[in-house]
Amino acid sequence: MRKAITGMGHRSDPVSPHSDKRIGNARRTESKVPIYDEVTAMPLSVPAGAPTLFIRRHAYESSGLTRSSIDERLALTADEFRVEGDLVAIGPIYGGQDDSLSAFISELESAGLVYFDDFFELSGNWPDWLKLHATSHQ
Numbered sequence: 001m002r003k004a005i006t007g008m009g010h011r012s013d014p015v016s017p018h019s020d021k022r023i024g025n026a027r028r029t030e031s032k033v034p035i036y037d038e039v040t041a042m043p044l045s046v047p048a049g050a051p052t053l054f055i056r057r058h059a060y061e062s063s064g065l066t067r068s069s070i071d072e073r074l075a076l077t078a079d080e081f082r083v084e085g086d087l088v089a090i091g092p093i094y095g096g097q098d099d100s101l102s103a104f105i106s107e108l109e110s111a112g113l114v115y116f117d118d119f120f121e122l123s124g125n126w127p128d129w130l131k132l133h134a135t136s137h138q
Contacts, residue, residue, distance in 0.1 A: 041085025043133035050124040051101060052091030054134060055108070059118035060088045063111040074100055087136040092124055 046052050055063075067081055074080075074093050082089045093101055105121070113119055126132070 041087065041135050043135040044082055044084050044087065044089045046089070046122055046124075046132040046134050047092050048124055048126050048128050048130065048132075050092035050094050052089055052093065052122050052124060053101070053104070053119060054122070055088040055090070055113070055119040056136065057083065057086045057088055059113050063108065063113055065107070065111065070104070073104060085136055087134065089134065 070076065070090060071081060074090065076090065076093070080091055080093070101121070105115070105119075108119055109115065122132070122134075
C-alpha cells in the first residue's frame with residue numbers, strides 16, 4: 001500500500017512574509033523588501049582574445065570624448081562600442097595602431113578619468129572556453 005505524500009514535510013500553516021525557511025542546510029529569509037533599488041542592466045558579453053575597455057557612463061559623458069573619434073582611433077566596428085545601463089564597453093579592440101590603446105588610456109587620464117575608479121581594461125587573455133559578462137554596480 002502506498003502512502004500519500006502531503007506537503008513534502010513543510011508546515012501546512014501560513015508562513016509570515018518574514019519567516020525563516022530552511023532549504024537543506026541553507027537558510028532563506030522571505031521578505032517583501034526588494035533586493036535591488038535600481039533596474040539592473042543586461043550584462044555585456046566580454047570576448048576572449050583582445051582587450052575590452054569599460055568606462056562608467058557618467059565618466060565617459062563628462063570626458064568630452066566622442067564616439068566617432070574613439071571609433072576612428074581604435075578602428076572599431078559598430079558592435080565594438082556598446083552601452084548598457086551605466087556601463088560603456090569599448091572592444092574587443094583588434095584594430096588601430098599597436099600603441100593606440102595605451103595612448104587612448106592616457107587620453108582618458110588627461111581628461112580627468114581615473115583608472116579603476118572610472119574605467120578599467122580587461123586584457124582578453126583567458127581561454128575561449130571561459131565566458132565572461134560585465135555589468136555595472138552603483
